[in-house]
Amino acid sequence: MSGTQEQVVDVVVVGGGAVGENAADRASRTGLDVALVEGALVGGECSYWACMPSKVLLRPGAARDAARRTPGVADPGDLDVAAVLARRDEITHGWDDSSQAEWVSSAGLTLVRGHARFTGPRELTVTSDEGTTTLRARHAIVVATGSTASLPPIEGLADARPWTSREATAAQHVPARLVVLGGGVVGVEMATAWASLGSEVTLVVRGSGILAGAEPFAGELVLEALRAAGVRVLLGAEARAVHRDAEGVHVTLDDERLDADEVLVATGRHPRTRDLGVEVLGLDPGAPIEVDDSLAAVGVDGGWLFAVGDVTGRTGTTHQGKYDARVVGDVVAARFGDDEDARTAEASAGAWSRYRATADHAAVPQVVFSHPEVAWVGRTEAEAREAGLDVRVVSYELADVAGASVISPDYRGRAQLVLDAGRDDVVVGATFVGPDAAEMLHAATIAVVGEVPLSRLWHAVPSYPTVSEVWLRFAETAGL
Ligand SMILES: Cc1cc2nc3c(=O)[nH]c(=O)nc-3n(C[C@H](O)[C@H](O)[C@H](O)COP(=O)(O)OP(=O)(O)OC[C@H]3O[C@@H](n4cnc5c(N)ncnc54)[C@H](O)[C@@H]3O)c2cc1C
Numbered sequence: 103m104s105g106t107q108e109q110v111v112d113v114v115v116v117g118g119g120a121v122g123e124n125a126a127d128r129a130s131r132t133g134l135d136v137a138l139v140e141g142a143l144v145g146g147e148c149s150y151w152a153c154m155p156s157k158v159l160l161r162p163g164a165a166r167d168a169a170r171r172t173p174g175v176a177d178p179g180d181l182d183v184a185a186v187l188a189r190r191d192e193i194t195h196g197w198d199d200s201s202q203a204e205w206v207s208s209a210g211l212t213l214v215r216g217h218a219r220f221t222g223p224r225e226l227t228v229t230s231d232e233g234t235t236t237l238r239a240r241h242a243i244v245v246a247t248g249s250t251a252s253l254p255p256i257e258g259l260a261d262a263r264p265w266t267s268r269e270a271t272a273a274q275h276v277p278a279r280l281v282v283l284g285g286g287v288v289g290v291e292m293a294t295a296w297a298s299l300g301s302e303v304t305l306v307v308r309g310s311g312i313l314a315g316a317e318p319f320a321g322e323l324v325l326e327a328l329r330a331a332g333v334r335v336l337l338g339a340e341a342r343a344v345h346r347d348a349e350g351v352h353v354t355l356d357d358e359r360l361d362a363d364e365v366l367v368a369t370g371r372h373p374r375t376r377d378l379g380v381e382v383l384g385l386d387p388g389a390p391i392e393v394d395d396s397l398a399a400v401g402v403d404g405g406w407l408f409a410v411g412d413v414t415g416r417t418g419t420t421h422q423g424k425y426d427a428r429v430v431g432d433v434v435a436a437r438f439g440d441d442e443d444a445r446t447a448e449a450s451a452g453a454w455s456r457y458r459a460t461a462d463h464a465a466v467p468q469v470v471f472s473h474p475e476v477a478w479v480g481r482t483e484a485e486a487r488e489a490g491l492d493v494r495v496v497s498y499e500l501a502d503v504a505g506a507s508v509i510s511p512d513y514r515g516r517a518q519l520v521l522d523a524g525r526d527d528v529v530v531g532a533t534f535v536g537p538d539a540a541e542m543l544h545a546a547t548i549a550v551v552g553e554v555p556l557s558r559l560w561h562a563v564p565s566y567p568t569v570s571e572v573w574l575r576f577a578e579t580a581g582l
């Protein structure tokens with residue numbers, strides 16, 4: 103096939119990452135004819151270069167640490183690097199998306215492969231090796247094009263073939279020396295993973311601590327653990343220049359030069375709107391697509407444009423992007439499908455209905471799979487104070503919970519609840535730091551979304567002896 107084809111469908115979703123796939127699936131539920139456009143691999147960043155490979159690189163180190171902390175279990179020694187990388191290759195299906203493409207077809211969606219650009223309202227051109235397709239939507243277009251790693255304007259960096267999160271999750275060898283720029287989620291997770299696999303890692307952090315979005319105590323505990331694991335962490339340090347030569351890559355800071363085999367840039371991401379033709383819609387290429395709680399784009403007339411996932415700047419994780427995808431899919435299905443009841447319900451929908459992404463404002467869960475893990479939901483103490491709440495904070499050392507002492511005499515961790523004293527001590531935020539803390543988070547997410555007061559949580563009895571008994575300790579510490 104070559105030349106220009108034309109295709110008209112009810113709804114087009116641009117970007118077949120985890121978020122776009124979900125939005126397309128739900129939008130098709132009232133009988134709408136939906137096309138999903140993907141320029142690279144169906145499944146997007148999360149499946150191939152982000153969540154899944156990074157977690158598989160991190161898990162063996164966590165399991166080894168757990169074994170080392172358990173009396174009576176022999177030290178497993180060094181990780182089997184070849185086996186870890188093989189498992190990573192398996193979970194990414196060798197970067198082959200045929201099983202996800204099959205799912206798209208089985209869900210009744212039309213997969214259009216190629217790079218999409220807007221040419222006008224409700225209209226795109228999709229370019230691939232096969233030719234160009236003009237794709238028109240009768241009703242709506244949902245943009246789910248995700249985000250790309252940002253390269254800061256550091257002298258020589260772009261020419262030094264730096265790793266981004268893509269290379270850091272797809273590498274086929276362990277660099278002997280790795281410099282990581284940025285102390286956010288990617289920087290901390292990847293420093294942890296590659297150190298566990300044998301790299302000598304230096305983490306260069308501009309600020310005075312790591313994981314700036316989390317409670318300060320979380321960053322402090324992870325920093326301590328990174329240093330104990332042999333990672334050199336430089337705080338208040340900034341890369342001024344980078345260059346690569348036959349010896350490797352050299353990172354110049356203000357007061358020293360770091361020599362390494364690879365440098366990973368983990369300094370944030372930007373929305374993928376630069377090469378999308380959004381200027382024809384009056385939007386700014388490179389900027390996020392701003393949306394309201396129904397995920398409709400702000401500033402574009404006609405009510406046909408929606409956006410979801412990383413491209414909105416509203417969510418930065420797969421789980422929250424998929425929550426928004428369920429909302430936008432249902433909104434599109436209701437507004438443009440044949441179901442009159444759904445149309446009426448959506449038209450009068452308010453906060454916390456299935457048609458509004460209300461949780462994005464103050465109930466977002468986030469996990470950092472560092473060693474120890476950090477898991478939090480809702481507002482941190484500082485955010486709650488900034489929002490003007492009457493804040494009450496309850497903290498507890500997890501090692502003092504019976505369940506933790508069963509797991510290990512060397513268990514280390516801490517948890518904290520943020521309560522709104524002005525509303526009967528409703529839980530507005532929670533943070534857990536410790537081994538496998540991620541698995542403790544969902545109880546807190548339910549409490550935050552349900553706006554449950556601590557006096558009611560008193561009746562939610564945690565099993566003995568589990569680390570979740572910290573919920574009872576929270577209540578006791580708060581005076582119940
Ligand atoms: C290293 C790393 C680890 C992470 N770990 C986690 C984690 O453990 N848990 C978690 O919840 N989140 C994690 N995240 C975040 C998560 O990966 C993103 O939030 C998620 O991938 C966003 O999904 P998305 O569908 O919006 O975008 P993407 O996954 O980026 O998908 C967008 C898709 O659109 C396609 N596309 C873009 N432009 C066009 C175009 N013009 N035409 C056609 N197709 C186009 C792209 O090829 C891509 O497939 C991690 C991120 C990184 C970088």
Ligand SMILES: NC(=O)c1ccc[n+]([C@@H]2O[C@H](COP(=O)([O-])OP(=O)(O)OC[C@H]3O[C@@H](n4cnc5c(N)ncnc54)[C@H](O)[C@@H]3O)[C@@H](O)[C@H]2O)c1
Pocket residue numbers: 254255283284285286287288289291307308309313314340341368369370371417418419468469470471
């Ligand atoms: N487990 C997870 O859910 C997970 C894992 C990885 C990434 N993610 C998501 O991916 C996104 C990107 O993560 P990230 O770590 O790249 O971004 P981030 O915003 O979390 O961290 C970037 C860090 O780089 C620093 N920085 C920015 N510019 C710099 C510069 N010029 N020099 C030095 N430092 C600089 C920032 O101060 C910040 O600390 C986030 O939305 C994150 O939530 C999620």
